[in-house]
Amino acid sequence: MFKPEEPEEPDPGDDSGYDPESGEKWFKMIGIICCWTDVSKRSKLDYIEIAKRTGINTFSIYNADMRSDVWKAYTGECARNGIDIEFEEHMLGWLLPRDLFNKGMDSDGTNFNDYYRMNDGGVRVNDVNGCPSCPAALDTIRNRAHFIAERYRSTNNKYYCWLDDGGDICHCPKCKDLNPADQALIFENAIIEGLRDVNPDATLAHLAYYNTVEAPKKTKPAEGIFLEFAPIDRDHYHAMSVSWASGKDGRTHGQYLKALSDNLKVFPKETAQVLDYWLDCSLFSNWDESNLKEVYWDQQMFEDDVKTYASYGIRNITTYTSYISAKYVEKFGYPYCIDRYAEYLRDYVKK
Numbered sequence: 276m277f278k279p280e281e282p283e284e285p286d287p288g289d290d291s292g293y294d295p296e297s298g299e300k301w302f303k304m305i306g307i308i309c310c311w312t313d314v315s316k317r318s319k320l321d322y323i324e325i326a327k328r329t330g331i332n333t334f335s336i337y338n339a340d341m342r343s344d345v346w347k348a349y350t351g352e353c354a355r356n357g358i359d360i361e362f363e364e365h366m367l368g369w370l371l372p373r374d375l376f377n378k379g380m381d382s383d384g385t386n387f388n389d390y391y392r393m394n395d396g397g398v399r400v401n402d403v404n405g406c407p408s409c410p411a412a413l414d415t416i417r418n419r420a421h422f423i424a425e426r427y428r429s430t431n432n433k434y435y436c437w438l439d440d441g442g443d444i445c446h447c448p449k450c451k452d453l454n455p456a457d458q459a460l461i462f463e464n465a466i467i468e469g470l471r472d473v474n475p476d477a478t479l480a481h482l483a484y485y486n487t488v489e490a491p492k493k494t495k496p497a498e499g500i501f502l503e504f505a506p507i508d509r510d511h512y513h514a515m516s517v518s519w520a521s522g523k524d525g526r527t528h529g530q531y532l533k534a535l536s537d538n539l540k541v542f543p544k545e546t547a548q549v550l551d552y553w554l555d556c557s558l559f560s561n562w563d564e565s566n567l568k569e570v571y572w573d574q575q576m577f578e579d580d581v582k583t584y585a586s587y588g589i590r591n592i593t594t595y596t597s598y599i600s601a602k603y604v605e606k607f608g609y610p611y612c613i614d615r616y617a618e619y620l621r622d623y624v625k626k
Contacts, residue, residue: 301585301625304548305617306333306593308363313600315345320604323349326358329614330621333431333593335361341426354430362427363435363480363550367404367462370416370423370436376401385411392445403442407461408449416462420469424477432476435503436466441485456483456491464497471499478546483538488526490537502542504589505550506531511558511571514579535587548591549584553577554616556598564598572612578619585625592620 307322314322314336325331334353339346350360371390376399378387390412391401405412423436444455453461463481470477480503481487481496488506506515506522509531513520518529526534539547552558553572560568584592599610 299624300621301623302590302592302620304333304591304593305331305620306335306361306591307331307554307596307613308335308337308550308593309596309599311336311339311346313597315339315349316601319601320599320610323352323356323358325613325617327356329617331617332357333359333361335363335435335593337362337364359429359431361429361431361433361435364437365440366423366436367416367438367442370419370462370466371405371412372415372419373401375415381411383411385409390415392443393447393450394443395446397446403439404444404458405462406445406447406450407453407458408445408447413461413465417465417469420466421473423466424470424473428474432474433478433480433501434466434470435480435482436463437480437482437484438462438487444486453494454489454492455486456481456489457494459487460491460494460496460500463500464494467497467499480548481542482550483534484550485524488531488534490534490541496542500542501546501548502538503548503550504535504538507552507558509552511552512573512576514576515583516579532583532587539587544588545590547589548593549589550593550595551580553580553594554599554610554612555595556603557595558597560598564602567598567603567606569607570599570610570612572615574615577616581619581623585623 309322322334353360375387376391381387388399389406389409391399391405393406394400407413420436423434427434438459444450444458450458460481463479467477467479470479478499478501481500482503482505484505484507508522508524508526509515509528510520510522515528515532519527521527554570556567556570559570560566594616596613599613603610
């Protein structure tokens with residue numbers, strides 16, 4: 276377990292990838308994903324100051340009141356310091372409202388029930404996600420994406436409208452031969468159309484996560500869709516290069532990296548990014564903030580992961596820092612792991 280202490284400067288001779296004299300700095304995006312309550316109490320943990328010092332250049336902040344003066348002042352300060360603001364959230368439940376279920380027929384004669392997924396028992400249910408083979412459902416999603424583009428406009432034109440977290444897919448006759456990633460991509464292709472009606476420069480993440488880790492087989496991404504590879508169920512205590520290690524879903528790291536390689540044959544490598552969970556206190560605390568656990572930080576493992584991802588051409592990295600907040604500082608002290616995460620990425624030169 277990493278114990279907070281003053282971090283040392285990287286040693287240029289340690290094969291870390293750090294070479295201040297030559298070469299291009301490899302990583303373009305160095306991001307964090309955090310809750311507004313984690314970053315808004317700046318007296319004990321000032322993420323903007325951390326970003327200025329360490330090279331973090333992208334914040335994805337969720338659960339903020341974007342109408343408040345505090346939010347406007349905070350994001351204004353981020354802009355002045357070159358920090359992009361994004362919004363990464365599970366949004367399909369909003370894009371395809373659950374309350375349309377059982378409302379009869381829509382204007383073109385489609386049964387509203389057909390908007391929603393069929394479970395493996397042959398019954399339409401409105402619990403999660405939807406039916407990507409229903410044109411009327413895709414029209415609804417496309418139209419409601421206009422609101423996302425207007426309200427959640429990111430400063431780097433990157434949008435994240437993830438499917439419902441851990442949700443099952445549609446098993447209807449039209450969808451049964453589509454794998455989870457194909458189904459997700461059909462929704463995403465509709466979403467980006469709606470986004471680009473408002474913001475022509477919009478790009479949208481395809482989240483390879485949970486049941487969508489495997490690459491799509493039958494669906495091609497629309498222009499502007501980029502890969503976000505998020506191996507949440509990996510083994511968080513062994514490097515990704517340890518091919519035999521496996522996580523909660525039973526996939527080995529070798530299988531994860533095969534999936535990453537397969538996805539990079541479908542999505543552009545130059546825009547692909549990795550969302551990993553090195554600093555996700557919420558994960559290590561089992562999503563119970565009343566029982567905070569210290570982030571498990573293994574510098575050697577992290578550096579090995581970075582080299583692995585860089586070897587696949589990944590140049591954009593982000594991680595959750597959820598629950599690393601004022602409460603975390605009170606319990607464990609200053610989280611130097613954030614500095615070590617960002618500074619290593621900032622100084623990394625691919626060899």
